[in-house]
Amino acid sequence: MEISVKQSYPIETDALTKYYGDFEAVRGLTMRVPKGSITGFLGQNGAGKSSTIRMLLGMSRPTRGNGRVLDFDIADEKQSIEIRKRVAYVGEDKRLYDYMTVRQMIDFTKAFYPGWRDDVEKKLLEEFRLPLDRPTKKLSKGMRTQTALLLAFARGAELLILDEPTEGLDPVMAEKLLELVVGAAADGATVFFSSHQIAEVEQIADRILLIDRGQLILDTTLESISADFRRVRGVYDVAPRPAALAIDGVQRVAVDGRIVSVMVSHNSVTIAERMKAESASAVEVLPMTLKEIVLESLKREDA
């Protein structure tokens, strides 16, 4: 008997495209976020991260392509409501209703989520020591962020979508937030969070999606980065033919005088051997950090 196990993807997009007037904010984005993962959605400011997230949550409509969140169509308004019943979202701008107190914000949000986690609410209230009767407009930025986090994490959501969650936070608060994210993932939630902070992504994510100018340019796991990504550097008397390095796994080739530097996503041993065969006088294989990979990948797009 053959048993097929279908991989589940809480977020799937296919050629997702968004235009704002003539500006193409998201260009044919095809990606998948596996269930139970913490996926870091990396990219520079203006790369299209927030535009993508807004489409996933039904805040804006795709110009072309399609997407599904928890198996619901993001472009269908009724299905989008089903998505939002199951998703917790924290935006970059963590503004709350000025005319409500913290208690009123909690009661208001709770009314929309039958699976509201009172235990999480209680725990975070104790931890953050939020002043329940204070209007949100009188909260400090840190407290406002804490309130926004409580409102998101207590929803009991299957999927957390966080858009630049640590933006503007002090290091202590940012660290606290990352701990919460890891805790939510440990409880079984899938986490998809955008960031332009490589270090925080490296700290908690197990999967990386890198977007640049609206296009996905890297889709890998942290495990693969440490196990497979390498920089292979060869010193040549005569630079090799470009076709000679067109090998599976080669991501980028940079030539600086007699030195050829290749970023590889896998297959580094074969590539090093090929470089030796192409008369490299010295070849070295070096590990790469996520930061180096990201910077190198973005450089490629600029070239």
Next chain:
Amino acid sequence: MTRALVHKTWLETRTRFVVGVIVTLAVCGFFTLAHSWIESNWQRDLIEHPEYDNPAWFLRVMRDYPFYLYHFVYADFFQKIWVFLAVLLGIGGLQREAAHGTAAFTLSLPVSRAKLFITRALVAVTELFALAAIALLAIAIGSAIMRLPYPIDHGISHLATLFTGGLIFLAAALCLGEFVEGENTPVVIALGAIGLLYFVMQPYVDGAPLDWFAVPFAVPKLMAGPADITRAADIPWLGFIASLGAAGLLAVLGIRRTQRSDY
């Protein structure tokens, strides 16, 4: 969920509603409680300045208290304030929330944009209705205090025309809030349009026969209604239906717009 949305909308608009209550009480209170004082000043002017070229309505407002209220409250001064209050209660919506930075939070909730719009509209209509009731109460009590006999059905009829006409401005403000970005821009546009409307329509409100081109903009005249409403046949039913129809159309337009906007 609906209760939570209604509560949110109430919290959002309550300051404006309270301002509306204060303004309504002040204006309606003034025109009833100060009637004797105003009238005595006019009497003195008539005696001291017989050369004044008084308008056609002048003599009637002095001897006919319901007409006095019609002229100053329902057809003129309070009507303009009423329109302003209707706009004030109607402003808001997702574009305004976007300017405040809270639209993303609201849109992340599992509720349709149509429901958000309809909830806001219903709360605003209720608040406007409450203001009409407060105006009626203020006029009735003020008149009783001043021992001025006032038929309450006259007040009910005229406040009904004010209320239904006000719904057009309320719906226009709700609709504008979905079309125009920014926190205060829709209000500025709405008030500018109202100013222009009243500038163009004032001669007709003052009694000039309505020109054909002014008919679609005759809301101020419609809101004033006929000066004398003594029987059911005097009630401008067609005006009521036209007002409700126009307000409904604007609301549908606003809903369509909010459903199609990107945030």
